Amino acid sequence: MWKRMVTPILAVCLCCSLFVGPAFAADTESSKGVGISFEQTADNVFFDFQVDTATYDRVYYNTSVRDGETLVKVVFHSEENPSDQKFVRLHLAQAILPADTSASTTEEGAKLTFSKATPGQRWTNVVNFASDEALQGTIPVNVAGNMVDITASEFEDLSNAIAKSLDRIEGVQYTSADVDLIAQQFGDAFDKSTPYCVAPSFCVCKLPFVFDGTKCVSGDLWKNFQSKVVSQSAVQVQVEEGKPLRTLGDQELLELEDETFNVIFDTYQKRAAKQQMWPYMLYAQSLKRSNVLVVGGGMTQFEPLVMVNSGVNVTVVDSNLNNLKLLNRIADSSQINKNLLHLVYVPNLEGLDELKTEYDVILALDSLTKAPTELLEDVYFVLLSKLRLGGRWIQLAPSKSRYMSEGSPSYKDFAQIYNRHLGVPEETVWYEWLDIPKLMKILAPTKSRFQIIFDGELGSNPVQFPDNFQLIDLLYLGRTQ
Ligand SMILES: *[C@@H]1O[C@H](CO)[C@@H](O)[C@H](O)[C@H]1NC(C)=O
Ligand SMILES: *[C@@H]1O[C@H](CO)[C@@H](O)[C@H](O)[C@H]1NC(C)=O
Numbered sequence: 001m002w003k004r005m006v007t008p009i010l011a012v013c014l015c016c017s018l019f020v021g022p023a024f025a026a027d028t029e030s031s032k033g034v035g036i037s038f039e040q041t042a043d044n045v046f047f048d049f050q051v052d053t054a055t056y057d058r059v060y061y062n063t064s065v066r067d068g069e070t071l072v073k074v075v076f077h078s079e080e081n082p083s084d085q086k087f088v089r090l091h092l093a094q095a096i097l098p099a100d101t102s103a104s105t106t107e108e109g110a111k112l113t114f115s116k117a118t119p120g121q122r123w124t125n126v127v128n129f130a131s132d133e134a135l136q137g138t139i140p141v142n143v144a145g146n147m148v149d150i151t152a153s154e155f156e157d158l159s160n161a162i163a164k165s166l167d168r169i170e171g172v173q174y175t176s177a178d179v180d181l182i183a184q185q186f187g188d189a190f191d192k193s194t195p196y197c198v199a200p201s202f203c204v205c206k207l208p209f210v211f212d213g214t215k216c217v218s219g220d221l222w223k224n225f226q227s228k229v230v231s232q233s234a235v236q237v238q239v240e241e242g243k244p245l246r247t248l249g250d251q252e253l254l255e256l257e258d259e260t261f262n263v264i265f266d267t268y269q270k271r272a273a274k275q276q277m278w279p280y281m282l283y284a285q286s287l288k289r290s291n292v293l294v295v296g297g298g299m300t301q302f303e304p305l306v307m308v309n310s311g312v313n314v315t316v317v318d319s320n321l322n323n324l325k326l327l328n329r330i331a332d333s334s335q336i337n338k339n340l341l342h343l344v345y346v347p348n349l350e351g352l353d354e355l356k357t358e359y360d361v362i363l364a365l366d367s368l369t370k371a372p373t374e375l376l377e378d379v380y381f382v383l384l385s386k387l388r389l390g391g392r393w394i395q396l397a398p399s400k401s402r403y404m405s406e407g408s409p410s411y412k413d414f415a416q417i418y419n420r421h422l423g424v425p426e427e428t429v430w431y432e433w434l435d436i437p438k439l440m441k442i443l444a445p446t447k448s449r450f451q452i453i454f455d456g457e458l459g460s461n462p463v464q465f466p467d468n469f470q471l472i473d474l475l476y477l478g479r480t481q
Helices: 158-167 176-192 250-255 258-274 280-286 303-309 321-333 349-353 377-385 400-405 411-422 436-446
Strands: 017-024 035-040 044-050 056-066 069-077 086-092 096-105 109-116 127-131 136-143 146-153 196-199 202-204 209-211 216-218 235-237 246-248 291-295 313-318 341-345 359-365 387-397 448-458 469-479
Touching (some): 035 127, 044 069, 056 109, 069 109, 069 196, 127 196, 146 158, 146 176, 158 176, 196 436, 202 209, 202 436, 235 258, 250 321, 258 321, 291 303, 303 313, 303 359, 313 321, 321 341, 349 377, 359 377, 377 387, 377 436, 436 448, 436 469
Parallel strands (some): 291 359, 313 341, 359 387
Antiparallel strands (some): 017 056, 035 044, 044 109, 056 069, 069 086, 086 127, 136 146, 196 202, 209 216, 387 469
16 A cells, blocks of 8 residues: 555654744754653653754644553644654653643743653653654555545644645545545554554564564565574684684585584684673583573574583574584584484474473573564464473573663664674674563563563673673463463
8 A cells, every 4th residue: 555655654643732832943953853851740741852953933742542652742843944844753651641731832842741640650761762753655545536646744734734735736626535534544554654662662563564673664574484583603713814804604614624614613612602691501500401492503602512511401493404504513523412412493483383392491592583573472482382381481682781772773773783793794684682571572472470580681791792691581480370
């Protein structure tokens, strides 16, 4: 239905409460950014918006409630220079009563006042997410036999914008019912492409859209299972003395002679041991005699092999056969007890579901972080079904604080930053942080209960990007009901 989408976006129409205030002028010119500060009292929440770029003579705002969140949209409009409009969309926790809102202009911008849903409650994170990119879209519509492209933005008074576009086209007759119908189409399209932000920085989109860290985008890239569970084997090595480091991918590593391969793996392992992302030795010892299911067999995470050496019964699943071949090769060339190492190729979700053992531990080392959360729910569901009651769910993922310290980029940009630091080729196109609240939302459909054994950021101190990771270690207490 969407033809040229300028930005794949989002949601509801902005039928504004409008006030005309004294103009707030500023003398510097820069194109972006609205400062937002937030205060609260026992009964109210206040947002102070500062715009310091041009003269705005009107502020529009609209509030609406959706599933689990309150949306607030604010537009600063300049009659003289309409293209210099500023937009802010705030996704708030349902901490406020949107119907009870008032606004006033201030010297620098505007102030919005909301009543708290629960007076007396103090909110540390009222804003789950904020965006200054308004959704826009073009819809081809059929008006009395004429095909017409109509463009609108999420903050516009849609009926008005549609009527104006239609008026510009010669010979098109339309009724108010036509306008309403088109407005409805825009409303639906915007709604489908506006994220739902259910916890601070954690937003999801309605399929087929996925949240990319900043907005809703198409999830088509992750149609197949191979793109959902990704574990890397690429390692950076000094192939020749004096020459710059080179990155070898799984295929190149497989093609190496045994001797070269062993030297490379050994060097890699020594370097990795100095930059420990998590205390795998400790885990290897404490999980002795356990049945551990490792999700993703990329050689970069060689820790499962250390576990085998300590007497852990390890099953590694991967949809990339090369990863398993590499692990097998390392096992052959080292003193690894192959009776305790089970390499299972799983080309799809059904393959994963066919595993027979009830595992004591599910171990996902940074392998469920390279596809959008929205698309991984079924993978998580199947994995959890393989865990015995009282078993452990252990996961390593980029931490939220690490993600925030990079300036909360899109997950695509985050992947590029990470790839650059690691020197790996642009293999990953997505890299997403994880914390317990987010994990609990993903696992919510399973109605499971857990006890937190450990949850924290591990790695070098002082931080050496990119070796800091969130380690989540949970005890599975079964399902409610
Ligand atoms: C704000 O937007 C919602 C959703 O489109 C709409 O139903 C509501 O009427 C708008 N509120 C105001 C005050 O215009
Ligand atoms: C080790 O794991 C394999 C694969 O999951 C399983 O078939 C086998 O029974 C396990 N061995 C023990 C001793 O539990």
